[in-house]
Amino acid sequence: MEMNILYYIIILFISASAFAVLSKKITYVISAFGSAWLIYLAISGSLSDHAFLPYFLLLSSIVWLSASVYSIGYDHYGKRLASTFALTIASMLLILVSRDALSFLIGWEGMTIASFLAISARKDSMRAAYVFLAFGELSTILLMLSFALALGTTHSIFFAAWKGSNMWNLIFLFALFGFAVKMAVFTFHIWLPPAHSTAPSNMSALLSAVLTLMGVYGIVRMLSIQVPSIWVSAVMLILGGITAAIGSLHAATSEKVKELPAYSTIENDGIIFVLLGAYIIAVYHHNSVLSAFTMLTVLFYAFFHSISKALLFFTAGMIEQFSPNINELKDVKLSNISITSGYIAALSLAAIPPLPGFIAEWMALEALFQSFEIPSVKYKILIVSVGAVVALAAGIATISMTKMISYGFKRSTGRKISMVDAGMLILLSVILIISLFPQSLIDFVSQPVYSLTGVNPAVNLIGGALAIPKGFLILSGEKFGGMSPTFVFVFLIVLVSLIYGISKRKIRYTEAWAGGGEGGNYNSLSYSMILRYTLKGFYRTKEEGCRVIWGDIFEKGYVVTAKSVRYASNIFRLYLMNGNIGVYILYIVTAMFLTILYVTGGFPYVH
Amino acid sequence: MWVIKGLRKGIITTKYPDEKPTKDEVPEIGVPVHRHGDIKAASGVCPTDAISEALDFYKCIFCQRCEDYGFEMTGNVEIAEVNRKLPFSGSVHIFLVDAGSCNACNRELDMLTNPYYDLHRLGFFFTPTPRHADIMFVIGKVTDRMVEPMLKAYEAMPEPKIVVAAGSCATSGGIFGNEGVDRYINVDAKISGCPPSPIGLLYGLLKTYRRR
Numbered sequence: 020m021e022m023n024i025l026y027y028i029i030i031l032f033i034s035a036s037a038f039a040v041l042s043k044k045i046t047y048v049i050s051a052f053g054s055a056w057l058i059y060l061a062i063s064g065s066l067s068d069h070a071f072l073p074y075f076l077l078l079s080s081i082v083w084l085s086a087s088v089y090s091i092g093y094d095h096y097g098k099r100l101a102s103t104f105a106l107t108i109a110s111m112l113l114i115l116v117s118r119d120a121l122s123f124l125i126g127w128e129g130m131t132i133a134s135f136l137a138i139s140a141r142k143d144s145m146r147a148a149y150v151f152l153a154f155g156e157l158s159t160i161l162l163m164l165s166f167a168l169a170l171g172t173t174h175s176i177f178f179a180a181w182k183g184s185n186m187w188n189l190i191f192l193f194a195l196f197g198f199a200v201k202m203a204v205f206t207f208h209i210w211l212p213p214a215h216s217t218a219p220s221n222m223s224a225l226l227s228a229v230l231t232l233m234g235v236y237g238i239v240r241m242l243s244i245q246v247p248s249i250w251v252s253a254v255m256l257i258l259g260g261i262t263a264a265i266g267s268l269h270a271a272t273s274e275k276v277k278e279l280p281a282y283s284t285i286e287n288d289g290i291i292f293v294l295l296g297a298y299i300i301a302v303y304h305h306n307s308v309l310s311a312f313t314m315l316t317v318l319f320y321a322f323f324h325s326i327s328k329a330l331l332f333f334t335a336g337m338i339e340q341f342s343p344n345i346n347e348l349k350d351v352k353l354s355n356i357s358i359t360s361g362y363i364a365a366l367s368l369a370a371i372p373p374l375p376g377f378i379a380e381w382m383a384l385e386a387l388f389q390s391f392e393i394p395s396v397k398y399k400i401l402i403v404s405v406g407a408v409v410a411l412a413a414g415i416a417t418i419s420m421t422k423m424i425s426y427g428f429k430r431s432t433g434r435k436i437s438m439v440d441a442g443m444l445i446l447l448s449v450i451l452i453i454s455l456f457p458q459s460l461i462d463f464v465s466q467p468v469y470s471l472t473g474v475n476p477a478v479n480l481i482g483g484a485l486a487i488p489k490g491f492l493i494l495s496g497e498k499f500g501g502m503s504p505t506f507v508f509v510f511l512i513v514l515v516s517l518i519y520g521i522s523k524r525k526i527r528y529t530e531a532w533a534g535g536g537e538g539g540n541y542n543s544l545s546y547s548m549i550l551r552y553t554l555k556g557f558y559r560t561k562e563e564g565c566r567v568i569w570g571d572i573f574e575k576g577y578v579v580t581a582k583s584v585r586y587a588s589n590i591f592r593l594y595l596m597n598g599n600i601g602v603y604i605l606y607i608v609t610a611m612f613l614t615i616l617y618v619t620g621g622f623p624y625v626h
Numbered sequence: 627m628w629v630i631k632g633l634r635k636g637i638i639t640t641k642y643p644d645e646k647p648t649k650d651e652v653p654e655i656g657v658p659v660h661r662h663g664d665i666k667a668a669s670g671v672c673p674t675d676a677i678s679e680a681l682d683f684y685k686c687i688f689c690q691r692c693e694d695y696g697f698e699m700t701g702n703v704e705i706a707e708v709n710r711k712l713p714f715s716g717s718v719h720i721f722l723v724d725a726g727s728c729n730a731c732n733r734e735l736d737m738l739t740n741p742y743y744d745l746h747r748l749g750f751f752f753t754p755t756p757r758h759a760d761i762m763f764v765i766g767k768v769t770d771r772m773v774e775p776m777l778k779a780y781e782a783m784p785e786p787k788i789v790v791a792a793g794s795c796a797t798s799g800g801i802f803g804n805e806g807v808d809r810y811i812n813v814d815a816k817i818s819g820c821p822p823s824p825i826g827l828l829y830g831l832l833k834t835y836r837r838r
Binding site: 530 | 755756774776782
């Protein structure tokens, strides 16, 4: 019965998008109301017999609610953005709700197309939107292949009936790559930075936080049907590790306000991909505690990433109105709530305690470094190497986030509070609640993890030790490690207050030292120049005239591939199918000759 | 091979300030000291007007013209005055501001880090940024364009900080004028000489410690 409510809510969102004809604000208000209703449904437990649906629904609708409230104050792009915004949410809801392949695909395509229309709402974003659409269609094609295979082998389109299919590895692999394209994993990552940076910011938040979350949801859904063979996890680990490194390195040297968080999304999705691979390995070796912890980490990491990234995109959207380049930001005006949100979001993504990013990063590294429990040597080495790359990526993320803070939020001055701040306030309070009480989230998701792996996180992975009361310590396995984020938070507050109270508090403000000359400022281009210079080969850094040029070599690779395909097809068009009747007759005669030879057995190997 | 050479040579660092400076460490010219005769007669011959009632050591440039008028060139180079000391000793960082010198003071300062004088054993270090500095060491006659960088460097230094002016150009303008660094900023210590010999510099720097 509860599923019927969800279908009605989908219709509610679709009608909200129709209302945009009248007024944008009505659309956003209706979608905010719908999202709040979804949050209530997810928390109230009426959907609790649907595996991972309540958890992902809760996460998505928190982002939807705050994005809708933010859009009430942000949107100045016209009615098309408002209606496609609501349509995107409707399609995503359909994806979450679907239990068969057909509605899943309808939702997937609807999400891609609606997002495409929303991204192209800006005048100069057509190319980025088109690349987004192309890769979106690639992911749909891969999903269709996978679902068609499943339908062929099990004769059913319902997910629940696919368990035990005899081509599961291939089915899973195709679906995995379909979801990987949407998560912007390595070799499919080039669409994300242009699409996210040229989209309007409420859409960017939606794309980055929820669209990529749909990829994670899809993979978790497939994993809960059946786990594939272990070699699939090697693919996931390697691709995910490279993705994390690439995303992090490019974020650290990015000079555009919205491109930096986009690359950070690529990095975080890479880490989630790695964790899903580690989950498969843990399940294969029947280590139920480790697999439960790894799945818990995947879910927590997805939660932290969506919330923090959406908040960062909100604040970046406010900054972007002053200049899209970090280097040229001057006299940025942000309200105090926006500045605080920017700080907290960026610090969370840089994995600074006590914020959720720190907890998620700790859990991820604990999950990866418990690979010593895996008996197989090559997978042990693989996981540890990828774990080192993940740690590197998390470290470099600090550079990009401090860049965002120092050049974006730190230099902002006051401005009145407006509706955009209400949207940010929702996410800010969720972040702070989760930093203080992550156990509540773990309890919320423990039932589906228990039914998947046989270990209930609420019982086995939350405990107490020494002075910490039972229920506040997160354990990363049997007798491995533990951390209590609640007490880290409390300890930090106590420590900071003590230091502040004891200090003399004499502050003198001076200019930056620049050799005594003019303009003593360390600008953002030189902040990351060390990275660009020492990793010259990776960025292909070049100095031309007075400018420095660097870029993503894979993007250039795609452009080169596209050009050579077009070149080849031009040659085909001009020289082979050139319109000359005589040549066509020659082709027909040759084909007839070869066919006769083949049929009558003229070829020695055909019998 | 240089290890064996070094071991054979032994320790060459000077024992100053624990012992008095030897004859080799003192420049041959020395500082003029009035022995006999009327000091007023010599006041016209000094190019920097250092001689009036007594010899102003901070203006003297050692041209030796006053030798004929009853001055004797001695070897005492330990002439420095300190108004304000640093509240600590050991690990003192010096930021050098060359406000337009002839580079002679620079060379003498360079000699302080060679193995013979070895500034580091006394706890002084040079730093390239004022943010880490305790002493701003000014040499040279402050030219117009160096006023602003010098003041900005002082502004960029954290408390506690002192300004040391070394050489006759910095302390009193030398042959270039009548005013030294104290025209622009409060000078806490002065070291005389043109250029100040390494022993003189060490003497002045050691006086800025709290202990001496």
